[in-house]
Amino acid sequence: MLNNEMQGILHGSQEAGWVLEPEAKRLLSLAGIQVPRFSWATTLREATDSAANIQYPLVAKIVSPKIIHKSDAGGVTVGIKDKTRLVDTFNRYSTFEGFAGILIEEMVTGLELIVGAKIDYQFGPVVLLGIGGTGVEIYQDTVIRMAPITATDVRSMVNGLKGKRLLTGYRGSDPVDSEQLTRLMIRFSRLLMDLEDQIESIDLNPVKCTGDQCIVADARIMLKPKTS
Amino acid sequence: MDFTPLFKPKTIAVIGVSLSNDRHPANVIYNKIHLRYPVKVYPVNPRGGRLQRDTVYTGIAEIPTRIDLAVIAARAEFVPDIMESCIQNDVGSATVISGGFSEIGREDLQNRLVAIARKANFPFIGPNCLGIYAPARFDTFFLPGERLVRPDPGRVAIISQSGGVLVDQMVKFAGQGVGLSLAVSIGNKALIRELDLLTYLATDPGTSVITFYVEGFEKNEGRTFVQAAAEVPKPIIVLKAGKTAEGSRAVSSHTASLAGDYRVFSEVLAQHGIAEARNEFEMVSFCESLSCYQKPVEGKVGIITVSGGHGALATDVCSAYGLTIPRLSEDNQQHIRQQLSPSVQPIASLSNPVDLTGSATDDDFVAAAGGLSSAPEIDCVIILLLPYSPGISSDLGARLSYVYHREGKPLVAYVPHQEKYRMLIEGFELNNVPVSSSIDGAVLMVEALRRCRPC
CATH class of the missing domain: 3.40.50.261 (Succinyl-CoA synthetase domains)
Structure with a gap:
């Protein structure tokens, strides 16, 4: 069930047509899905203060209702080591169209997966799992299931990926924690069922998975266009 | 809704036979049923008269017996009234062969048919279809009997949105020795749709394998279909047409772009244990195999x-x-x-x-x-x-x-x-x-x- 805060986030995002990343992450964390420690700063002072809290090195991203594809717009900076770099980044982002602050968050590493959702015309809510990152549409290594899904579905989704060995441990790397991944997928599927009437699609990309956690490093929730 | 009169009729009326044109679809249907099948058939035309040596009835009400199935092949604008009169005269079901409904933009006429049928709980197939082929019992295809390739009676049922594809599959079934229990061309599927037939065939003792040729489902209809299919113990095969993505519709998320209509269709079918045949060749092999092993x-x-x-x-x-x-x-x-x-x-x-x-x-x-x-x-x-x-x-x-x-x-x-x-x-x-x-x-x-x- 969506609580009041979740409802509020969705309501407030209607005009933009999508949920800004910091709010999307807040929504996900309310649904029990793990996100990096983050802060949404609208002034330079807020930015430097929260950076000190989260600790360098960190990631900064533009927050703007006008910029959906942040990387393409040059609105993602990783590996910010100190305050000077942060100030530079803040000043640069503040000139972007629709600037509504910057998102500052801890750096997370891990195998990059995509976890997605879409409201399909014929089949309703469906979830997607695949090899993620910026090359997601090039590799097209994804598996789709009708939601809601079970733990058995998650297992068979992983088995259906060409790149499944990346998840099960390849060339000495730790296998992805399958319990964490399953928990994420099932909570995501449950959230999707609650959001069914309000959204069009969701990208959690990348979700960074390691041997002990799965963290949603970026989230984009596209709302259903208002019917005129 | 009782489908027995639709698929196992003992009496059939063919409405819309022509007194002057032997090649009229209604005449082809009347002749083949009359000459070849073990059911009683009655021709109907409001003008009455005689067709060869048989009495042509001026309306359903004139026929002396109760009719199980009315095959309606009259002009589209007459069909709602004909259906009303079928219902008034206790006819059990109808197959509307006539075109001229939603496929040419006449949704209004089609909606009227559906409203009339729903109110009376009256099952009908079509419109704009070939209707039903029940091996050795009867068929409503307006294709001359001598031109049809007839598969043997058997265990496979086939439901098709396209009449042409259906008949062609029957040719292939006959060639490969796949036996048929029932073939239905559902045309515009105004009232009876894939899900209704899936439910009927799931308990039909004559059918072991249920196959569908589908072009597309309505909103959320696919969801209901796969959920029902997952509960059916018989193998289900689906051949989907229209696999190519529609144009380059701008999508703002990776998921929307990766999970195109066909990919979702295909993977959701697999999730629910429905065998998707990717082409005609697979379809025939699948039918042959699954009619032997379930x-x-x-x-x-x-x-x-x-x-x-x-x-x-x-x-x-x-x-x-x-x-x-x-x-x-x-x-x-x-x-x-x-x-x-x-x-x-x-x-x-x-x-x-x-x-x-x-x-x-x-x-x-x-x-x-x-x-x-x-x-x-x-x-x-x-x-x-x-x-x-x-x-x-x-x-x-x-x-x-x-x-x-x-x-x-x-x-x-x-x-x-x-x-x-x-x-x-x-x-x-x-x-x-x-x-x-x-x-x-x-x-x-x-x-x-x-x-x-x-x-």
Whole structure:
């Protein structure tokens, strides 16, 4: 069930047509899905203060209702080591169209997966799992299931990926924690069922998975266009 | 809604016969039912008169018996009134052959039909369809009987949005010896849709396999369909048309772009254990295989051949579909070898594929099939038969079918389809072992059993 805060986030995002990343992450964390420690700063002072809290090195991203594809717009900076770099980044982002602050968050590493959702015309809510990152549409290594899904579905989704060995441990790397991944997928599927009437699609990309956690490093929730 | 009068009518009225045009669709339908089928049929035209030597009734009300099925082939604008009069006269069901409804923008006329039928709980197929083909009972296809290729009565039902595809599938079924229980062209599917027929066929004792040709579902209709299908114990096959993505519609998320309409369709079907046939060729092989076997397999294939080349070709095709050819354990190989005839024993290669060599006899095939079928590492067997091999007799099909009945692991065979080998082929088919005319087809028969397994 969506609580009041979740409802509020969705309501407030209607005009933009999508949920800004910091709010999307807040929504996900309310649904029990793990996100990096983050802060949404609208002034330079807020930015430097929260950076000190989260600790360098960190990631900064533009927050703007006008910029959906942040990387393409040059609105993602990783590996910010100190305050000077942060100030530079803040000043640069503040000139972007629709600037509504910057998102500052801890750096997370891990195998990059995509976890997605879409409201399909014929089949309703469906979830997607695949090899993620910026090359997601090039590799097209994804598996789709009708939601809601079970733990058995998650297992068979992983088995259906060409790149499944990346998840099960390849060339000495730790296998992805399958319990964490399953928990994420099932909570995501449950959230999707609650959001069914309000959204069009969701990208959690990348979700960074390691041997002990799965963290949603970026989230984009596209709302259903208002019917005129 | 009771579909019995629709699919098992004893009395049929054909509404809209022409008194002057013998080739009018209604006349074709009337004639074929009248001449060839064990049902009573009545022609109807408001002008009355005589058609050949039969009385033409001026309306449903004039017919002296209760009608189970009205076949309506009159102009679209007359159809709502005709349906009303059918309902008033206690007709059991209708098939609306006529076009001129939503397919040309006349949703209003179609909606009127649906409203009339819903109110009276009156089942009808169509409009804009060929209707129903029930082998040896009746059909409403406006195609002259002598031009139709008629598959034998059998266990496969086929439901199609396209009449043309349906008739063409029937030609292929006949060619491959796939028997038909019921074929329905649902046209605009205004009232009775895929889900209704799935529900009906799920409990139809004459049907073991349910197949659909689908162009698309309405909003969320696919969801209801797959959920219902997952509960049906019979194998379900779907052939989908319109697989290519529609243009370059701008999408703002990766998921929306990756999860295109067809990919969702295909993967959700697989999730629910519905076998998607990707083309017509798969469709026919799947039907043939699933009409013999209804239990899914994982796809751990044992191959028996008398030619190394055939074994290698079949292995390649299996691998391309992701079917595995597990190596047979030494114990199981030993067990098979002991039962082979003296001339084959020292030269056969048994690791899988099992190559019995050109010296193989029926007994060797039976021993190898028994050995593979009882091995836990194998869950189905492909037999590649070269009928010109001297040791093979036409009893082989029957004998191998006993192996299936004993061990319960599906067997499929490849035999070149030549008239000369007909008796050998029938030895398999009449004993419920599917036979393909190609190696690829035999592998597809196994793939069909795997694709029915929910993933």
